[in-house]
Amino acid sequence: xxxxxxxxxxxxxxxxxxxxxxxxxxxxxxxxxxxxxxxxxxxxxxxxxxxxxxxxxxxxxxxxxxxxxxxxxxxxxxxxxxxxxxxxxxxxxxxxxxxxxxxxxxxxxxxxxxxxxxxxxxxxxxxxxxxxxxxxxxxxxxxxxxxxxxxxxxxxxxxxxxxxxxxxxxxxxxxxxxxxxxxxxxxxxxxxxxxxxxxxxxxxx
Numbered sequence: 792x793x794x795x796x797x798x799x800x801x802x803x804x805x806x807x808x809x810x811x812x813x814x815x816x817x818x819x820x821x822x823x824x825x826x827x828x829x830x831x832x833x834x835x836x837x838x839x840x841x842x843x844x845x846x847x848x849x850x851x852x853x854x855x856x857x858x859x860x861x862x863x864x865x866x867x868x869x870x871x872x873x874x875x876x877x878x879x880x881x882x883x884x885x886x887x888x889x890x891x892x893x894x895x896x897x898x899x900x901x902x903x904x905x906x907x908x909x910x911x912x913x914x915x916x917x918x919x920x921x922x923x924x925x926x927x928x929x930x931x932x933x934x935x936x937x938x939x940x941x942x943x944x945x946x947x948x949x950x951x952x953x954x955x956x957x958x959x960x961x962x963x964x965x966x967x968x969x970x971x972x973x974x975x976x977x978x979x980x981x982x983x984x985x986x987x988x989x990x991x992x993x994x995x996x
Contacts, residue, residue, distance in 0.1 A: 803835020
């Protein structure tokens with residue numbers, strides 16, 4: 792059984808999608824053991840509590856000591872024997888403290904086709920640039936901003952009349968699919984990192 796910690800800062804829609812797929816049996820041999828948030832008012836915490844999932848809150852407001860903050864997270868997670876951390880709308884860049892403590896065990900989903908449009912407001916960046924195809928990326932987390940090795944990507948068309956809201960909604964639908972697919976591959980031990988590449992191994996072998 793893969794013990795998962797989900798990190799949220801807001802609404803937690805990707806957390807809910809993962810939870811739903813675990814409950815439906817789409818994601819096998821996985822359980823969300825704890826939901827962590829840096830924001831005491833994150834809606835995702837309420838969803839977790841309603842589902843009977845443990846929560847951890849360490850407020851990050853006015854915290855400048857990023858390394859010490861992540862050390863507190865590591866200590867708080869220790870009792871849960873976490874195998875995988877899923878960042879799901881977690882709005883802090885993790886430091887090397889957390890990355891090294893959970894090396895190749897932290898994944899994130901980003902609403903753009905990385906390496907294009909990292910950081911905030913990726914959908915608006917894509918529209919402003921005038922791209923014809925957008926999408927989302929699930930990637931391993933390293934010390935950079937959205938720079939880790941790519942696990943998988945999903946694409947959506949960009950229409951001439953798209954707004955940031957309409958494009959974001961269409962990408963979000965694919966995020967909910969992509970994240971569960973990536974977690975399933977991880978849980979089945981089918982992901983192998985070779986430099987910047989993530990190799991998906993043949994399940995039949």
